[in-house]
Amino acid sequence: MPDARTHDLITLATGAAIGPLAYGYFSGPLARPHPDAMALTLWLVGAHVVSGVLFSPDLDLDSAIDDRWGILYWIWRPYMWMVPHRHFWSHSFIFAPLMRLGYFYLVVSLLLFGWVWLLARLGVVVPDYHIQLFHNLRALLGANTEITFFVLVGFCLGSAVHTIADWLVTSGRGVLRLFGVRIVRDYRSHDDAIHRRRRRRYA
């Protein structure tokens, strides 16, 4: 598969291309001109970039992506152990990115729950932060349904671009050849190599 840096460049390049297209769509003439065309465009492109760079499908293997989470890298360890590389669970177009968001929300909620529980054991009473998070998030998303929708569209796009790039250098080489691009490196054994390494590391 293309490495993390190449995927980043692809994410930024497609984000730069999607921006003007989205702005053109939001400001007419295809749709009714939207008063917040620029804001919606920024939300969509921002979600696309965040999805490709921080929530990349390659979080399913021990790659450069989880390093970007700094000291919070371990958040993605259970995900990495549970999800096979380049599987439907991590590389499908809509389900996989939405599952990563759901997973992230679940981990944050569990951390808050653990923190509240621990403090309660020590006799310190604090609000139920995990429940507050749920209600605040629901209110925020409910009050901004349009932004929420386009953030999710951008988020899914960021992931889809990655999956398409992976496919182009493996099964879709013929398509690249049509455009005069030849891939000389053989990426087909990449997945097995990673899995072998992971098996050794986590054995």
Ligand SMILES: [Zn+2]
């Ligand atoms: Zn990938």
